[in-house]
Amino acid sequence: MVEEITSMREDFAQWYTDIVKKTELIDYSSVRGCMILRPYGYAIWENIQRELNKMFVASGHENVYMPMFIPESLLRKEKEHVEGFAPEVAWVTHGGDEELTEKLCVRPTSETLFCEHYANIIHSYRDLPKLYNQWCSVVRWEKTTRPFLRTLEFLWQEGHTAHADADEAQEETLRMLDTYAGFCEKVLSIPVIRGRKSDKEKFAGAKATYSVESLMHDGKALQSATSHNFGDGFARAFGIQYTDKENKLQYVHQTSWGMSTRIIGAIIMVHGDDSGLVLPPAVAPIQTVVIPVSMHKEGVLSRAESLKAELAEKYRTVIDKSDKQPGWKFSEYEMKGVPIRIEIGPRDIEKGEAVLVRRDNGEKIQIKLDEISEKTGLILNEIQSGLYKKALKLREDKTYIAADPESFKKILEETPGFVKAMWCGNPECEAAIKESTGATSRCIPFEQEELSDKCIYCGGRARKMVYWAKAY
RNA sequence: CGGGGUGUGGCUCAGUUUGGCUAGAGUGCUUGGUUCGGGACCAAGAGGUCGCCUGUUCGAAUCAGGUCACCCCGACCA
Incomplete structure (x- = not known):
């Protein structure tokens, strides 16, 4: 048990705040509501990014990068959309000392930019579909903020696609929702409910919004990703038309879909416990940590190093050679949610073994050194699926x-x-x-x-x- | 944006009610030594314009006004 973390039962909100700070995921910055993603926190995002991007690419999507500024007139082109976002956009009014003739907003989302671009590059049915995605940050001037869950600036990906007809757009909307659901369940071990949003909860300007919803440890829900079908509403507002095979002008049908760093909040609140983070192996920055015990003794450090090198061929592995006490290290990596810890000391080396400890259930297993690489892989998989089952049970119980x-x-x-x-x-x-x-x-x-x-x-x-x- | 709370070495906090000498503790940090299988021990050392601004006063961490930030609850939102 780590003393510095408030227990979940006692005060869930404080527990959450303690975790994000003490495990060095983030730090606060001097800008209100904005957080610094520290190496450990950013590494989780990079892993999420890599895994999710693979899925996008596999389904034919291409990454692009749009400007971060949107001219006011462009933002105002779709009525519902601007009404939805206007209250929370940040405006740039000056360039240097000079006042701009038209103010620019810092993108709260990039529909308008994609639409303007699509209007320029889509002319024929041969140009369709357009399956674009961008990884970027967006800004929404929120009134209250919390690390990961709601910050003024956050990292996300936003997919924006244009299709020839309504059916194809709907198919894409649901395919991407399914991609998110699969990602949450397989990669993050977070079970989700797939469904459609009510009109009240719908995205500003969308015909239909779908989401995957997950349940946190405290019984509160978190929208984990959304996928919107825009129909041809934006196309009409922005004039995105193409000539079909019959030489008739048609409006495109569009979708957009996104997942943000908020999902890291879900990872914390779904899997975490009173000892700290519990990270699903697929996105854990460190999958196994090797801790030499009595490392000043002859042969321990060199054996630990070679074990680390062997594991590092297949897994994200680090060795902690610092002169901290072993007990301190055990607690530290537990708090940081590292799925597997391997202890290796003189006693083990004598027997040709090491002690493997699982973060998910605390189980300690003696393993022969020549089997450890293979076993580590098996156990990482077990943890990955075990976390899912545990989370699913929690959700069902609640x-x-x-x-x-x-x-x-x-x-x-x-x-x-x-x-x-x-x-x-x-x-x-x-x-x-x-x-x-x-x-x-x-x-x-x-x-x-x-x-x-x-x-x-x-x-x-x-x-x-x-x-x-x-x-x- | 409404209600509540908090700002004092890196961290957790005491001191503020009732203004008064050189602002403390624990932990962390640095160096040396002893330790090392679940958050070690001894010794020496470094580190603070008490969130910021203005005022009251002979004198402000302490009183007053303002302001900024963070936390919690609500409204709004990914």
């Missing part, structure tokens, strides 16, 4: 069904989590539920269940089962 407003409210107050309940589809009921319970509709899941035929709030005819929760 998923409830409510049949009436009173029990709905009671569940959210006493045992926070996902609440499944029927909804008539009326935004007023949705707003009223939020007002009385603080919970929002997280999504209308693809996997529907017929819990009842009455809306949880008004008792009218129910149309959909919805996942509700308090959310980050």
Whole structure:
């Protein structure tokens, strides 16, 4: 047990803050609401980036880079979009001492830039589809901020695609949602609910928004990624037209989809425990750490070094040769969520063994040195899938069904989590539920269940089962 | 943006109520030594314009006004 980290039960918010600081994921900067991603935190993002990018490339997407500034007139081209984002954009009004004739906003998202560009480069059905993605940072002037979960500037990727027709755009929207779901579940070991957002929760300017939703340890939900179908709304606003095979002018149908550094907050809050971080091996900056014990003794350090070199061929491995106590090191790497720790000291070397310790369950295993590389791989896989199962169980344990407003409210107050309940589809009921319970509709899941035929709030005819929760 | 809280060596905090000598402790850091299988020990040392600004006062970490930042709860949002 690490003393410096507040226990989850005692104060979840403080636990979270302790973790991000003490494990050196971030530091605060002198700019309000902006965080410094330290090497350990940034390495997680780089791993996420690498894995996710592979998936994008595999499905035919190309990376581009757009400017970070958007002229005011361009931002204003699509009405709903600007209304959605205007309250939280940062404006550049001066270049040096000179006032700009048109102010520029720092991109809060890049739909408008992509649209303008697409209008210029798409002319024929032969130019379609356009499957672009960009990795960048965006700025949203949030009122309150929290590391990873909400910062003024954050890193993300935003995919923007243009298609010949509505069906293809819808297919792309769902394919990318599925990509995110697979990424969360396989790479991050985070189970997600796939579904559609209600109109109230929809992206500004979208025809339909889909999301993958995950559940944190404290029973609050976190939108882990979104995928939007824009229909031809943006195309009409920006004049993105092409000539089809029949020589007729058509508007393109577009999508956009994104995942941000916020997902690191989910990794922390889904897998972490009172000893600190627990990182899924696929994105852990350090997969195994070799800790020499009694390293001043003859032969220990050199054996530990050669073990490290062997492991490093296959896994992200470090050796800690600092003169700290072994016990200190054990705690340190536990706190940092390193999946596997390997202790090697005189006793082990004599027997031709080492001690392998799993972060996920604390199990200590004596392993023959000549088998250790292979076993490490197997155990990393076990941890990867074990974390998923554990998280899934947690989510299932915290998923409830409510049949009436009173029990709905009671569940959210006493045992926070996902609440499944029927909804008539009326935004007023949705707003009223939020007002009385603080919970929002997280999504209308693809996997529907017929819990009842009455809306949880008004008792009218129910149309959909919805996942509700308090959310980050 | 509303409500609450906090700013004092790197970190955690005491001191502020009731203004008063050279601002303390633990931990961390540096050096030397002894240790080393779950956060070691001894010794010596370095490190602070008390968030910032203005005021009150003979005198401000302490009082007043302002301001900035962070944390928590809410509203808004990825």
